[in-house]
Amino acid sequence: MTPKQKDLVRGTFTLLETKKEIVADLLYKKLFELEPKTQSLFRGDMQEQKRKLMRMLVIAVENLDNPEELRPMLFNLGQIHHSFGIEGHQFTSFGEAMMFSLKTVLGKDFTPDVEDAWKSVYLHLASTMHNHPHHDETVQLPHN
Numbered sequence: 001m002t003p004k005q006k007d008l009v010r011g012t013f014t015l016l017e018t019k020k021e022i023v024a025d026l027l028y029k030k031l032f033e034l035e036p037k038t039q040s041l042f043r044g045d046m047q048e049q050k051r052k053l054m055r056m057l058v059i060a061v062e063n064l065d066n067p068e069e070l071r072p073m074l075f076n077l078g079q080i081h082h083s084f085g086i087e088g089h090q091f092t093s094f095g096e097a098m099m100f101s102l103k104t105v106l107g108k109d110f111t112p113d114v115e116d117a118w119k120s121v122y123l124h125l126a127s128t129m130h131n132h133p134h135h136d137e138t139v140q141l142p143h144n
């Protein structure tokens, strides 16, 4: 990611953070539209799940300059997801759902440059999680 992209992510996250509940609600709503079968995998409290995801995003944005800090956490998260049987195409749908959510919340601030910057963040998270040492599938960027 370029320094400009990091600034765009940090800049837009200031607003997104104030609307965390909405961001997470929209993301999972869209994910379950795209991947209805994944809904039954979520067995815990969805409100808690949403908080965990948003906490993860806060940590990811805070560590844009220190990807090595994040790596052990992402490998661990990847292993948890692997144990649920999450597949590559589901990561693609999750990314699509996230872009939908960001676009809805940011409105006109979701410019093509902002979108590209967030896609880079997502791709980094998803590929580090999914392409951990127990895997050799690759993760693709969500399409528009």
Ligand code: HEM
Residues within 6 Å of the ligand: 031, 035, 038, 041, 042, 043, 044, 045, 049, 052, 053, 056, 077, 080, 081, 084, 086, 090, 091, 092, 094, 122, 125, 126, 129
């Ligand atoms: C970059 C992408 C993703 C991130 C950052 C992420 C993040 C998280 C986090 C932080 C947790 C909580 C783990 C814990 O309790 O310790 C979690 C759990 C979970 N995630 Fe993800 N996730 C991602 C992608 C996905 C995808 C693609 C799916 C499937 C469609 C998925 C399904 C689940 C499920 C089923 C759980 C467990 C829920 C439960 O405990 O009931 N995640 N995820």
